[in-house]
Amino acid sequence: MTTMHFPYSIFCRLAIILFLAMGLTGCVNEDEYPDTAAGNFEALWRIMDEHYCFFDAKGVDWDEVHARYAPQMSDAMTRSQQFEVLCNMLAELRDGHVNLYAAFDVGRNWSWREDYPTNFSDTLSRRYLGTDYRIASGIYYRVLDDNIGYMRCATFANGFGEGNLDEIFSFLAPCNGLILDIRSNGGGQLTAAEQLAARFTNKEITVGYFQHKTGRGHNDFSTLQTQKLKPSQGMRWQKPVVVLTNRSVFSAANEFVKYMRCCPHVTVVGDHTGGGAGMPFSSELPCGWSVRFSACPTFDIDHQSTEDGIAPDHQVSITDADMARGLDTIIEYARQLLR
Numbered sequence: 001m002t003t004m005h006f007p008y009s010i011f012c013r014l015a016i017i018l019f020l021a022m023g024l025t026g027c028v029n030e031d032e033y034p035d036t037a038a039g040n041f042e043a044l045w046r047i048m049d050e051h052y053c054f055f056d057a058k059g060v061d062w063d064e065v066h067a068r069y070a071p072q073m074s075d076a077m078t079r080s081q082q083f084e085v086l087c088n089m090l091a092e093l094r095d096g097h098v099n100l101y102a103a104f105d106v107g108r109n110w111s112w113r114e115d116y117p118t119n120f121s122d123t124l125s126r127r128y129l130g131t132d133y134r135i136a137s138g139i140y141y142r143v144l145d146d147n148i149g150y151m152r153c154a155t156f157a158n159g160f161g162e163g164n165l166d167e168i169f170s171f172l173a174p175c176n177g178l179i180l181d182i183r184s185n186g187g188g189q190l191t192a193a194e195q196l197a198a199r200f201t202n203k204e205i206t207v208g209y210f211q212h213k214t215g216r217g218h219n220d221f222s223t224l225q226t227q228k229l230k231p232s233q234g235m236r237w238q239k240p241v242v243v244l245t246n247r248s249v250f251s252a253a254n255e256f257v258k259y260m261r262c263c264p265h266v267t268v269v270g271d272h273t274g275g276g277a278g279m280p281f282s283s284e285l286p287c288g289w290s291v292r293f294s295a296c297p298t299f300d301i302d303h304q305s306t307e308d309g310i311a312p313d314h315q316v317s318i319t320d321a322d323m324a325r326g327l328d329t330i331i332e333y334a335r336q337l338l339r
Helices: 008-026 037-051 062-072 079-091 122-129 162-172 190-200 252-260 320-324 329-338
Strands: 003-005 099-101 134-136 139-143 148-152 177-181 205-210 225-229 241-245 266-270 279-284 290-296
Touching (some): 037 079, 037 279, 079 099, 122 148, 134 162, 148 162, 148 329, 177 329, 205 252, 241 252, 252 266, 266 329
Antiparallel strands (some): 099 290, 134 139
């Protein structure tokens, strides 16, 4: 079992591994498949067949999908009609990391969050932040009236300045506990997720595992390789922390929850996260459309896939009664835990 460390080695090595594993089929060109309805269909189906990593986890018979959708393609169809059929085929995977990009639209599957309560209100969040909140590296933070710190982290799209994080934690240091609200955080950079999580551990810890494809078969994977989280060299949080989640916590934010569950004094409150555990990779069809998909599965500390999300320690939803009173049920529950 090989030990890997975020953020430097894992991403460079994964990029090399995925490039070599995908080989020249990583970007399908016109020499392999013609730019026709059938050619684009076969190119997309083959790319996914050889490189997508969750067929078994999703319970999808990809050959059966081919048999159903191939007859629907015709050169008499418009580009828009072809796009619709291809997107419908990809939707069989029920994967938020699978997207088809054309100049006129993006094929997507958002059922992981659209079919569930939001359990987040920007209006309520702003009520708790008030008007005297601070902002650093995109993180909104303040001290609530019961001496509980509140941090609102809505995205991992950009890295956090280490000096800015030091300022945040220095300001919140007198608090008795911390609420870290990442609800509706759709992800971004894994390095940013690790950078923030590194503020909550004093020693290097194992936070999960990953695999990469070693061949074109659906089950051709490497052995599990270890993901490690190193403690930050900056100021670290030493008191209880409650992480707030909902179904819109996805991708890098989902990984952040996985990391935090391995840190001391951490409790997760709210709704089941949306998932998105596979590290995405991209390829191209003969017509120029690009497809993004999961090509490298990741797992939690118990060797369980988090592709379908992570359950909270305490399942809590915002109630209509609290909403009418201007209260966020999930934040209030977290405050009670920290008191």
